[in-house]
Amino acid sequence: MPSAHSSSPGAVTVRAPAKINLGLRVGPRQADGFHPLASVFHAIDRYDYITVSSAASLSISATTELPLGPSNLVWQAAVAVAQEAGLAPAVHIRIDKQIPVAGGMAGGSADAAATLLACSRLWGLDLPIARLRELAAGLGSDVPFALHGGTALGLGRGDQLTGVACPGRFAWVVMPADQGLSTPRVYAELDRRRPVGPVPTAAAVDAVVEAVSRADPVALADALCNDLQEPALSLRPELASLLATGRRAGALGALISGSGPTCVFLHRSVEHAAEAARLLPGSFVAEGPADGATVL
Numbered sequence: 132m133p134s135a136h137s138s139s140p141g142a143v144t145v146r147a148p149a150k151i152n153l154g155l156r157v158g159p160r161q162a163d164g165f166h167p168l169a170s171v172f173h174a175i176d177r178y179d180y181i182t183v184s185s186a187a188s189l190s191i192s193a194t195t196e197l198p199l200g201p202s203n204l205v206w207q208a209a210v211a212v213a214q215e216a217g218l219a220p221a222v223h224i225r226i227d228k229q230i231p232v233a234g235g236m237a238g239g240s241a242d243a244a245a246t247l248l249a250c251s252r253l254w255g256l257d258l259p260i261a262r263l264r265e266l267a268a269g270l271g272s273d274v275p276f277a278l279h280g281g282t283a284l285g286l287g288r289g290d291q292l293t294g295v296a297c298p299g300r301f302a303w304v305v306m307p308a309d310q311g312l313s314t315p316r317v318y319a320e321l322d323r324r325r326p327v328g329p330v331p332t333a334a335a336v337d338a339v340v341e342a343v344s345r346a347d348p349v350a351l352a353d354a355l356c357n358d359l360q361e362p363a364l365s366l367r368p369e370l371a372s373l374l375a376t377g378r379r380a381g382a383l384g385a386l387i388s389g390s391g392p393t394c395v396f397l398h399r400s401v402e403h404a405a406e407a408a409r410l411l412p413g414s415f416v417a418e419g420p421a422d423g424a425t426v427l
């Protein structure tokens with residue numbers, strides 16, 4: 132029997148995962164306005180679902196309130212694939228959102244990655260993964276990782292990816308916030324507080340990669356780091372007490388995901404995570420690593 136999210140005739144459904152940054156070191160703003168990163172991305176099993184179907188013209192619908200025009204990355208993704216094939220982008224894109232919006236979990240990037248793959252499949256193009264990755268990087272810094280999934284080291288803008296083998300699973304409590312935080316605003320706050328600094332290399336997140344490779348949650352908790360955490364906390368001071376509450380609930384480690392405001396808590400097992408989640412109303416339990424964008 133097809134699941135609630137499987138593809139149907141004339142339509143293609145793709146799911147793509149949320150990400151958290153296990154380590155995020157950020158260098159100074161460059162002339163292009165972006166910041167050089169060394170990031171360890173980790174996909175978790177909370178997904179958005181994108182369904183594309185043939186239509187007279189390009190349109191979007193969504194289960195939550197989102198921009199439904201050209202500013203939405205899924206629109207730009209469909210146009211990018213159509214241009215590649217010399218086709219008109221005549222599709223309807225339905226977004227079933229399960230990833231917190233503007234939460235620092237790259238939900239919009241997940242939707243874009245899923246749309247690239249879905250349009251490629253719907254139009255029978257089956258673009259090579261290397262080309263999809265290039266199109267993904269043109270859409271946003273986190274889009275290539277949403278295609279890739281798993282755990283990966285990201286350099287450059289975060290789009291130059293190398294997979295990190297992860298022989299175990301990590302259990303997380305994820306606490307979304309009611310109101311999103313603007314990523315450019317958090318980067319600008321970092322620049323204000325720390326205008327100069329070194330360009331980070333892979334060595335800056337070595338301890339994270341090492342802990343992941345050993346599937347060691349205690350070592351990982353120790354190594355978790357995020358240069359955007361202090362700027363995000365200065366814009367949302369109330370998140371500090373949330374991090375403390377999560378730690379008191381038994382987390383091995385706690386941090387803000389990416390530019391925030393979502394907070395994530397690492398636990399030694401899914402059972403521990405489920406117990407702790409009961410103390411944080413509105414939170415959910417997730418495990419990683421999870422697969423990247425996948426046709427259902």
Ligand code: C5P
Pocket residue numbers: 164165166167168270271272273287288289314315318
């Ligand atoms: O690439 P993306 O569109 O996701 O980036 C959103 C914003 O985040 C950028 O406009 C920029 O302000 C900031 N950013 C950055 N350096 C990065 C990634 C994102 O400054 N490496």
